[in-house]
Amino acid sequence: MQALLNQLVYLSFFQALLLLAVYGLSPTQRKRINGYILVFIALLAVGLLGRVLYLTGLVADNYRWVIFSEFATLLFGPTIYLFTQSALLKRPASYHHGWHYLPAVLFNVGVVFTFMLPSDETLQMRAASGEQFRNIVLFVGVGLVFNLTYWVMSVRSFQQFRRTLSSEMSYMIKTKFFLLFLLAIGGCMLTWLVLYVGGIFGLPMFNRVVWQVIWISIALLILFIAVYALQAPELFTVVPPVESPKYAQSKFSATELDALKDRLEQLMAAKKPYLNRKLLKSELANLLGVSSPELARLLNERIGMNFFEYVNYYRIKEFIELAKTDRAQELTFFGLAQEAGFNSKTTFNKAFKKIVGRSPSEYFRGVS
Incomplete structure (x- = not known):
């Protein structure tokens, strides 16, 4: 020994x-x-x-x-x-x-x-x-x-x-x-x-x-x-340092936040940035023309979700729409989820059940 x-x-x-x-x-x-x-x-x-x-x-x-x-x-x-x-x-x-x-x-x-x-x-x-x-x-x-x-x-x-x-x-x-x-x-x-x-x-x-x-x-x-x-x-490997935000805190008024919310919803519908499987908050903020802290405030005060929940909400909506097309006959649930922007089967299943209240299989059995 x-x-x-x-x-x-x-x-x-x-x-x-x-x-x-x-x-x-x-x-x-x-x-x-x-x-x-x-x-x-x-x-x-x-x-x-x-x-x-x-x-x-x-x-x-x-x-x-x-x-x-x-x-x-x-x-x-x-x-x-x-x-x-x-x-x-x-x-x-x-x-x-x-x-x-x-x-x-x-x-x-x-x-x-x-x-x-x-x-x-x-x-x-x-x-x-x-x-x-x-x-x-x-x-x-x-x-x-x-x-x-x-x-x-x-x-x-x-x-x-x-x-x-x-x-x-x-x-x-x-x-x-x-x-x-x-x-x-x-x-x-x-x-x-x-x-x-x-x-x-x-x-x-x-x-x-x-x-x-x-x-x-x-x-x-x-x-x-x-x-x-x-x-x-x-x-x-070394992880590159995070860039400092341009603004330490958001200075938008309540009215401006409401307008910004509308702009964000239009952006999500038109450009579908959520299809990027590795979308970062800083990237979405740049597309919207605001800083990361300002986007965080918008999500928290006007939408009631954090960034992870918000993006996955749109991905679930995209998944449900894809499931109604001919692509659903060619791909598995996870294959469709990947096309909707998910990169993890576990994340997809958890997000779907949290947002819809049922698993994907249970949901589509009920629909059919």
Whole structure:
């Protein structure tokens, strides 16, 4: 069993080096990749480096090299958070974000002076007096609280992103990677918490497996990222920043909003912009000649829908009209829905049932 675990650590370490080489050394790939994911993979590699050196015996079984891996401990949380912010909320990487890493510098200085520089005799004396155990509890607890805080912040960023989808986009995008990514990190945090509490209470099982579980968790995270990097590399690409709206808020009067509503309805009927499967609110606002905040106000105050609901309302109307033509004999329901502007079967079914009150099959059975 131990040999298998060690092989997993080796495999994950070299997989991390391979990913860093592919994305970091290639100028083309480096421009496409989100910089924070490269930092995250590098941190995972550092987290495994000490373990690899110790397992190979290249450092004469000096366990201090395992402690060397602790340098990455307080770097994980900020990197996960900044990656989530950059990828989901379109906030590009910046050197100004470096302050998130300042606590890690202080933490690593403490690790060096507390665990690495003291002689073996000093460490043995501390262990005998219980001081070393208290130091471990302190440092591990700080790392746990720090990373948990940043993980919670990352989850909140993900939730904020999900909320903004319906106000900016007329289609749903896949967020499965980010959900699985945050769940995997949360699983590691939970494991860390359980091991920490078990260690405090002196449970023998936790003392024996603590390092194994930590390194296995790191190894699995690297493999998780590697699989997605191969299957869907676009998930790691840099998202261009959102252009700032021209106006901070709408200045239209009530009468002007009523007139604008009529113009919008005429636009939807004449040009059918909703047929664009990836229509954005900013694009519709440009067609109408207003800013995105002004369009948002119009939809909210005069129509009572958000952008996602409004566009799909017109798509459902288009679908029903198409279903009455000869095209309905040639295409499935989803085929017709795609011609009406939908790009997701799930989104189509949900929108149809919400607007019409029945599923497409139930509706057309009733019509016929």
